[in-house]
Amino acid sequence: MKIIIIENELYLAQSIASKLGENGFETEIYSSIKEAMQSNGDVYLLSTNLPGQNCSPLITQFKDKIVILMVSYINNDTVGEPLKLGAKDYIVKPFMIEELMRKIEHYQEYQDLKKQTLLYQEYMENLLQEIKTDFDIEKLSTPLVIQTNYQRLVDKVVFEYAQTNSKLLTFIPLGNKEWKEKLTKCNSNTLLYITEIHTLKKTDREYLLETLKNYNFILCSTAELETEFKTITLNTDSKLYDQNEILTIDDYVKFIVNSFQYKFPDTELSKKLGISRKSLWEKRKKYGLFKKK
Structure with missing residues (x-):
């Protein structure tokens, strides 16, 4: 990971660079905003006390990177406006290098998770794009049981619904032996997407349906299922058949x-x-x- 340090106090910049280098980071030092804007780093440590220099262009250019402000005091000019422009965080001078490293590692983990989430989202959209449905997402309300002859059709509906309504989705396949533990760990703000209910024995099925009264969920069933929850049927004539099913x-x-x-x-x-x-x-x-x- 390359860290760009923009600081006009050379001794301070070198001290930060030395300590970061001891912890395995590659660093470059700049005293000029203009020169730093030609750099290519992963993290930008930006001093907001650079006489005669405007930090805004650099923050705007690298807002998708990790920009951490190094400030001597906190006010709207040193912290408020830069954060609005896209800086991720700030740290007050003087600071301990361990505190700075915790911030860097935190935002690096956040960036990695964001990229991973985008990857999975793009993969799911590509996987489900061939599935056609006329179902009106705006009419869907939860909790809900969807009976279907093709689970991937419901997958598409659920993911579109979660994305459209900015819902945090938790997937619980009941074929997983740890489904009970996963269910109890979910909070009330999460929308549960539950599949494979046909794999449960009667007692486990009854336990599930009773427990779900405390949650917001969409349950997909490929067989008829009697419950007290609202139930709709969503079928298709173009489903992908099971591998062990012989077609005419x-x-x-x-x-x-x-x-x-x-x-x-x-x-x-x-x-x-x-x-x-x-x-x-x-x-x-x-x-x-x-x-x-």
């Missing part, structure tokens, strides 16, 4: 055409199915699977 030829062709007709032209789609374009057209007519223009 017609069901298989219907699924492939419905799922991939916008990915491949008819010539290529019919070739992959091992049928002629005329046969593909006949099957489209039979199943009512004509492309929307």
Whole structure:
């Protein structure tokens, strides 16, 4: 990790750099805002007491990095406005290097978690993008049980609902042996997404449904489930079937055409199915699977 130190008091800057170097950090020292703006660091330790220099451009340019202000006193100019511009935190001079390192490590962990969350979000969006649903997210209210013939369809609805309503989502697959412990650790502000209820024995199922009275949740069930909670049914004709389910030829062709007709032209789609374009057209007519223009 490279740390850029912007400080006009050379002795102080060198002292900070030396102590950070002893702890495995790479450092560069600048006394000029203009020169520091050409640097490429992970963390910027910025003194707000640089005579005749404006810190705002540097903070704005590196607001996606970790900018920590080094201040001699706290007021709107040294702390308030810089934080509004994108600085992450401040530390008052003189300070202990351990305190500074705790701040750096804290914000580095935050940045890593933010990147990881974005990665998972992009992955889920890519994974679910082929799933089509006309369900109106705005009409969804929780707690709720959703009965479906295809769990990934409910996955899409739940993730869209959580994102649209800025809900913190906790996933609890009941096939995991530690689901009870995970459930009891959840707080009331979390929206639970619960799946695989078919794996539970009757006593565990009764325990779950009784416990859920204290939580906000969406429970996905691939079988009929009698509960006192509001229940809706959400099915699809283009579900991905279980690997151990044997499909009829017609069901298989219907699924492939419905799922991939916008990915491949008819010539290529019919070739992959091992049928002629005329046969593909006949099957489209039979199943009512004509492309929307």
